[in-house]
Amino acid sequence: MRPGFIDGLLDEADRALRVLSGAASAGRPYPAKAQEPANQLSDKEKRHAAGLMRVNHVGEVCAQALYRGQAVGCRDEAARNLLREAAAEEVDHLVWCGRRLDELGSRPSLLNPLWYAGSFALGMLASYAGVPRNLGFMAETERQVEAHLEGHLQTLPEQDRRSREVVQCMKDDEAGHRDSAERAGAVSLPPLARGAMRAMSKAMTGTAYWI
Numbered sequence: 001m002r003p004g005f006i007d008g009l010l011d012e013a014d015r016a017l018r019v020l021s022g023a024a025s026a027g028r029p030y031p032a033k034a035q036e037p038a039n040q041l042s043d044k045e046k047r048h049a050a051g052l053m054r055v056n057h058v059g060e061v062c063a064q065a066l067y068r069g070q071a072v073g074c075r076d077e078a079a080r081n082l083l084r085e086a087a088a089e090e091v092d093h094l095v096w097c098g099r100r101l102d103e104l105g106s107r108p109s110l111l112n113p114l115w116y117a118g119s120f121a122l123g124m125l126a127s128y129a130g131v132p133r134n135l136g137f138m139a140e141t142e143r144q145v146e147a148h149l150e151g152h153l154q155t156l157p158e159q160d161r162r163s164r165e166v167v168q169c170m171k172d173d174e175a176g177h178r179d180s181a182e183r184a185g186a187v188s189l190p191p192l193a194r195g196a197m198r199a200m201s202k203a204m205t206g207t208a209y210w211i
C-alpha cells in the first residue's frame with residue numbers, strides 16, 4: 001500500500017479513538033451560559049433530557065464518521081475541504097452534548113463504536129457516487145438532522161434552558177452546513193434513498209435514547 005494511504009488510515013484511526021474516548025476538544029465556547037438551580041428539573045425530566053442529548057451525541061459521533069468517510073474517497077479538493085470543515089464543527093457539537101450529558105448525570109451511548117464504524121463505511125460508499133451526489137448526501141443528512149433537532153426543541157422540558165441552548169446552536173450550524181453543500185453543487189437524492197436514510201435514523205435514535 002502507498003505510504004500516504006497508510007498515513008491517512010492511521011490519521012482516521014486516531015480521530016476515531018479521540019471521538020469515541022471523549023478526548024476531542026471543542027473550538028468554540030459551550031453555548032449553555034445560563035445557570036439553572038440544581039432542583040429545576042425533576043428526575044423524570046432529567047432522564048428525558050438525557051435521553052435526547054444522548055441521541056444528539058450519537059448523531060454527532062455518526063456525523064464525524066460520515067463526513068470523514070465521505071472525504072476519504074472524494075477526489076474534488078473543494079468538496080473534500082467542505083466535508084472536513086463540517087466534520088470539524090461537528091466536533092464542537094459532540095463535546096457540547098457530552099458536557100450536557102455529564103451535567104445531567106448521564107452517559108453517552110454504549111454502542112458508539114458500532115455507530116461510528118457503520119457511518120464511516122456508509123460515508124465511504126457515498127464518496128464514490130460522484131461529487132454532486134456526495135454533497136447531496138451531506139445536504140439531505142443535514143436536512144433530516146435539522147428536523148430532528150426541531151423535534152427535540154419541542155419536547156425538551158421548557159425550563160431546561162441549557163439543553164435548549166445547545167440544541168438551538170447545533171440546529172443553526174446544521175442549516176449552515178446544508179446551505180454550504182447546496183451552494184457547492186449538491187443534487188437531490190432519489191426518494192428511495194431519502195426514505196432509507198430516515199428509516200436508519202429512526203432505528204438509531206430509538207436505540208440511542210435508552211442504550
